[in-house]
Amino acid sequence: MEKIALITDTTADLTDELVEKYNIKVLSFRIIYKDREYRDKIEISSQEVYDGFKKEVPTSSMPALQDMEDVYDQLEKDGYTHVIGITLSLGLSGIYNGLTLVSKNHPNIKSHICDSKSISLGEGALVAECAKLIEKGKSFDQIVSEIPNIQKRIHLFFVVGTLEYLIKGGRIGKVTGTIGTLLKLKPIISLDYDGKYYTYAKVRGRNQSLSKLVEIAKEISDKKSCIAYAMHGDAEEDTLKVKEVIGKLPNIKSIQYGGCISPVSGVHSGPGLVGLVLVEEE
Template identity: 35%
Template sequence: MNLLSQVRIVTDSTADIPQELREKYGIEMVPLKVIFGSESYRDGVDMGPDEFYAKLVASNVLPTTSQPSPVDFLDTFKKLAEAGDGPVISLQLSSAVSGTYQSALLAKTMIDDLDVTVVDSKSASYGIGLIAVEAAQAARQGKSKEEILALIAQLRKEMRLYFLVDTLEYLQKGGRIGKAAALVGSLLNIKPILSLSDEGEVYSVEKVRGQKKAMNRILELLKQDLSGRPIQLSIAYTTGRETADELCSLISEHFEVVSVHYTHIGPVIGTHVGPGTVAAFAAPASRP
């Protein structure tokens, strides 16, 4: 097959796909920005996770985040058009939490010589990344645009994801919970479990006392939908690989895990969940 005619996958930096995977599968990434006062950094380009979390902990002010402009997407689309690539599927951060999807849609209207389909992932972090990597693998296998869009829709429907937030500080600073709730929650060692709804909105699944209980609750939630099925598992974390390993081991004890992938939650998502967060992304997998 002529590689230049294959479907190309574009996503944004909130997909938290490691650079080596993006390069391996030819996934184009359009960065969002994280802003500390007057300093602006492109997520995953000018600033990576390690530098970001060190700066986040040291800063007295919560950074802000900014979506890409339509021109940012247009530049990427033009590059693919000039290279003579085939159709493009651009998979973006949930439109319920960011205007990134709308920026990509506007960029699509600005280019005539490239077949671009913009998809609202209705997800975040490696919830987007897992789908993008699977889509890029399918593209490498010569799947058509229609086949890959069907795969994306299936993964969106079947994937389960849960974020375990270690501290309430950043949810409070970001305005998701009040100061009083954050103070009481911290005193009681409350660990929120967050997920995204079918419409891509962030919601609190449960608030559990203690990290181990919260991890066990995530396991129970995964069992409700995926028990008895082999799964592909991805674990994402902000800081503290040990916690990520613990969650991975717990899930692996109760599921037939066909593959495990780790990834670092980047600056934009990390701004809202804070250090110590871990997340599990699980989807049904074919037996090897």
């Protein structure tokens, strides 16, 4: 009898309720200041990160390999036979490589480590869909074979208050960088097939960028009905306004408010992020 565990990381922005319901193991990234270090979401909150930007912008690192080993050790003790690991995009972090390495140290558990090629609730939606398949009694092989199809149905878009933090953190990818800042561009950012940021649409000004998110939601949902998620990075008011408008679109079956993104994501995106995830229904 298969006993399948799910492993992910804090950037997936899963709710505590979902983590508890499906017993998902969540690995914490690290937030690193000059004289101290915190475990993402456990020892520091997103708001504390944003509030501290004036004094210091921290760096980050992936979860410790020992944390991954500890999770696997516990899963073996608990009798799990299989693991599906879904990580932050390899284009943004080395966690996929780390978890793959650790999984090979545990041959008694058959593992499939998946690069989500996404972040936040783009990654989280993939975890949630896999959790539902486990609940339905699907086999490990059935779920693994379905993952690419799920990924094709997930679309993530976001706009940031300033490109400054993406530039500082080296996460700018194919997004218009310093020139975009000078031109006051507010690009709609998404992730490409390599899981790296790119400019999905060029927009000038905050209001236009938020309107563009709504337009994108309409374009995608006109073709296929969707469930949606809205999340923010120190921009709750703007996000709730966008959520309200998108929720009224005819083919948006539901829209959930995901709250604030993880502290580690906030380090790299800075304040002012409004994010949108669309999951096409089958």
